[in-house]
Structure formats: structure tokens, C-alpha cells
Amino acid sequence: MNLIVLFGGSSYEHEISIVSAVTLKDKIKKHNLTFVFVDRDRDFYLIEKENMKSKYFSTFEYKKAKKLNLVKNGFEAKKLFGSEKISGVVLNLIHGRDGEDGKIAGMMQFFCIKCITPNLEASVVSYNKLYTKMYAKELGVKVVDYKYITDDSYTPDKFPVIIKPVRLGSSIGVTIAKNIDEYKYGLDVAFEFDNGVLIEEFIEGVNEYNLAGCYANEFIFSKVEKVKKDKFLSYEDKYLDFSRKEAKTEEVSSELEEKLKDNFRKIYNTTFEGSLIRCDFFEINGEVYLNEINPIPGSMANYLFSDFDEVIEKLANSLKYEKKIDIDYSYINKIQMAKGK
């Protein structure tokens, strides 16, 4: 299989995506890897494997690489005479905007390219934290209570609270406010990034568990990771986290593990078919709550799986093209006939 790793993007997490792709390079051994970079101007570049180092991008050396066009069934490099086609299964590794908001998924579907990614609809559900809440509630998965605001007219009556822009990942624009002053400042920060903000009670000392997985004829689950949470992870912490290669796993009870998997299955449903996601859960008084869906986890959470190559292979083989719609102009023909034309 030729696996086309698509990374970069016009996103606050552009640099994180580069780190994620560089990390993944050594983690996929069985498949042929092709790297396609989406630069900040959204131009596509074919990156040679030996150039997959973060410095190659930060110094703009990548501009010397071969430029690609997105075309039906794959990417195309213009040559002096004709063009060269790159085809295979795409792995969408663009974190944040472009990758997680559904643009890439929609484009891959439109251009009939198989792609490991949450599809367009699933992307919107996971990218917008308000929709994640609505979606989870609809499926009977518990979420922490929240208030959705679009201006600064609301003030919570209890602190601490956590303030989150609805559409960003990697803790960007997120603040924990212990009092009204911190709250006001946090709102300013959040509204810098988004026009919608979620306010949640911040529950200290809560246990947090991550579980990754996908569906490929059957559910494939990762190990459960108990998040070590000495403190709230800032953007920088999470950034370094994206290059992580090993899981910080800890034994969890089989009862809890089953509960986490149950909730994962409900969330994954059929909506997330074709993707490998990580669900981040809270455990509060023995009950499991969904915190976030991570639709494209850093370096695909490879460190949580014992045989990552196999997971990717099974998932890739389970991908389907969109259903073909027959268009035979029967309605227009009927009208033409009725008109006697």
C-alpha cells in the first residue's frame, strides 16, 4: 500500500502537524510512505522522505520541493511533458483548521480519493465542541454541564471554570479562571480565536482517560491511557506531547475499561467510520463523561497500539468510496416529452 501522509495546513496547529508527521515517519514500517505537505498558503508539495525534518519546513527549504495539484483520484505533479500521478490511500494528519474542520475530508471525497480521516460530517461534530456536546447527549453519552456563549453578558456563579473557544484544538485559547477577573481576561482571550465559547465547571483532581480506536469490520481499541495530570496541559506541553512515542499507560480495572469502550462505541457509531480517533474521558464518581473527541490525534496516537502498522492496514482496507448516484436525466426527459419537444 502507498500511504500518502498529508500534513501542514492553514492552521494554528500547522507546526504541530509537521512534528506529528516527522514522528510518524519511523512508526509505519510495512507500508510505502509518501509525504504531501500543505503549506501556509495551501499549496501542495511532495516531500522526499530524507527531508522529513522540522527544520526543512521552518527554513522554507520545502519551497524547492515539487509542487502538486489536487486532481481526480490523487495528486499530480506537472512535468515538462505531461504530468506524473500520485495515488494511494491518504492519511489526513492536518491538525486543527483544514484537517479537522472537514475541508480535507470533503475534498478527498469530492475527488474520489480514499482517506483515513473523519468524514466531513464527523469532522464538524468533533471540531466544534458545542456540537460534540449535543451529539454525545443525543447518543446517551454523559458530558460535563456547560454554558454556550457568544458574548460577554454571562457570568458564572461558581469558580473555577474552564473557558474554551468552541472550534480550536490543542488547548489554544483555553483558560482556567479561578475568579471573576481571570474569567473576564479568559473570555477576551477565547473571543480572540472564536465567536463561540463554552464555559464549564472546572473539576479539580478528576481522573482522565484516553482511549483510541477505529472500526474496520470490528472495533480495534488501543490501550487505555490514564492521563498524568499534575497540572493543566498548556499549548506548549501539548505541543511537545505530539512528538511522544510511548504511552503513559497504567493498569485500569476491566470494569472501567469496558465502560470506556462502551462509550467509545456509541460516539464512534457509524459517524466516525474511516477514521482513527481518540476519545478523552473523565471519570467522576464512577461515571464516565466524554471530555473531547480528538478526531486526528497527534501522530495518530500510534504509541497506544501494539501493532500500529496492522491497524492502519485494516483501516485502509475498510475504506469505501461514496455511493455512486445514477443520474440518467429521466425527470428532464419526462418534462421534455410532456412539452412535446
Added chain:
Amino acid sequence: MNLIVLFGGSSYEHEISIVSAVTLKDKIKKHNLTFVFVDRDRDFYLIEKENMKSKYFSTFEYKKAKKLNLVKNGFEAKKLFGSEKISGVVLNLIHGRDGEDGKIAGMMQFFCIKCITPNLEASVVSYNKLYTKMYAKELGVKVVDYKYITDDSYTPDKFPVIIKPVRLGSSIGVTIAKNIDEYKYGLDVAFEFDNGVLIEEFIEGVNEYNLAGCYANEFIFSKVEKVKKDKFLSYEDKYLDFSRKEAKTEEVSSELEEKLKDNFRKIYNTTFEGSLIRCDFFEINGEVYLNEINPIPGSMANYLFSDFDEVIEKLANSLKYEKKIDIDYSYINKIQMAKGK
């Protein structure tokens, strides 16, 4: 202004979109119109205005037209030497899949092309009827009670019910079932089209009102249309409806009109910015309920507006590009420095 009308698409409503575009041709007088057709294979064609007749498409004559590529900032026609660029504001008139599911919106955003369309997120909210319900409830807009099912294990205890595939428009796959046998048959039909189905109580004799509008520095509303509902509109009825040029308006009380506008504003919110949508409401016991959001109404519901050219102009002028994200590689540079490289 050059207005690029994009129509067709790989959609059950492909033919409807052609009719919609042909109808619109004579309704926009002030702006230069360019027609770009997306055929059933998702190839783009530049259609001359004199060829904008449904027969041109149903006989596949369009295959002789100039083929286009989607590129940064517009469309491109290959010429013997170099290429010709087509730029302007796109009007997304693709009904159903591709157009209303968010693919076109996402692609236009990615390629930095201004486009009159619900954006990707708004598309998902309106295309999937389950999400429309969740979204409306979240914003305090009433919806008719429903049951969401993904298999045939649920049987309603009251009839008649209306059975709707969650993701299709134009009444495709919709059945009104008056008893259990009709229900079973209706489910089979609905699951032919989708893996998720909504079941609602079918309330007979309910008043139905359509209101179209957009936001362009201020809300611009259409006339309120009271739907003449001798019977449930089938796909064929609605199809003919798409070529309609006049509104079937009827005087409604100013109190009701204000209620409808209030609910429209809540739904439109900021989510639907950049689009002209039609909201279809029910009136039950004096209360307004959202039935459906029509994100790309047939021929843009032009017949409901007194000066359609002006609406399109104002809306086009209000369109914005996505916020530019500065990517300066400061995190990668910091890490490189820390490594001493």
C-alpha cells in the same frame, strides 16, 4: 460583479439543480453571469449562456463545453498555451450531496474563493436533519418531537408518522405511514437512502410557512409564504416547484411574521453567515416550530424577494475570506534552539 453559478453535482438532486440554474438565469439582471456545471463524474464545465437549457445537459451535449480545473482563487481553463482564469463570486446552487453537505463550501474556502453558500459547518447542521433538531433545540427554537433510529427495532405507538432519511432533501425517501404495514415499507425505502432515519408524528392540517433571508450587515427577509398544502408534496411536485417563478404569498398577521423572523434570526445566528437560506416553519397552536432549514433553496427562492439582484449584491459584498493564520515557525525554531542546532 461576475457571479459564477455553480450547479449540477453528484447528487440525487442533480437534475433539480439544472432546472434551478436555468430558472435563475433570467432572474439575475444586474450582474454578469458565468455558469459552471459539475457533471455526474464531478468534472467542471464552462457553459455558455445560450446553452443554459435542460436539454443541453440531458443529451450530454455539455461534454463539448470547455473543461475547467478548480485552482487557487477560481477556475482555470487549459488553453493550448497557458491557461485562462475565471474569477468572481461563486453562487453555490448544487442541491443535495456535494452542494448542501458542505463539500463545495469547504473547497471554496480552501481555494480562497468567495462563495454564497452555507459554510461547511452550517451545511452539516442543515443537511443532517438530526443535527438540525439538536441545533435548533440548543438555540431555543421549537422542533416537532422525533425519534432517531439506525435500525428497524423501533415501532411507533401512534400513527400517522412521517419517515425521513436524515441526510436527503426534496422529499427523497420520505414516506407518510398511516399504519404498521406502511411504516415497515417506509423504513425499507428510507434505509435505501441513508443509515439514519427520523420518525416524527405527522400532524395533519398544520399551517406551514416559508421565510427566506440572509444577513448582510443587517437581516434581509423575504415575504412570508404560506404553503398551500392540499397534500404532501412528493419529489415530482417539488421538482416542478424548483422552476417556480412566483410566490404563493398570503397575508399573515404581523404578530406571526415577527415570530417567524425571530426564529429565523436565532437559526441563522452567525452560523449561516454568507448564505441565503429558507426556513420552513410549522404553526401549531399559535407556536412556531422549525420544520427544516433549506440551505440552498430552489432557484434561491428568488420569487420571494422584491429586488433579488440587490439581495445578491449585498450578500456578495458581505462575504469574507477565512481569517489568515500567521505561521512563523516560532515553536519549531524554539525547539531547534533548545537542541542547539
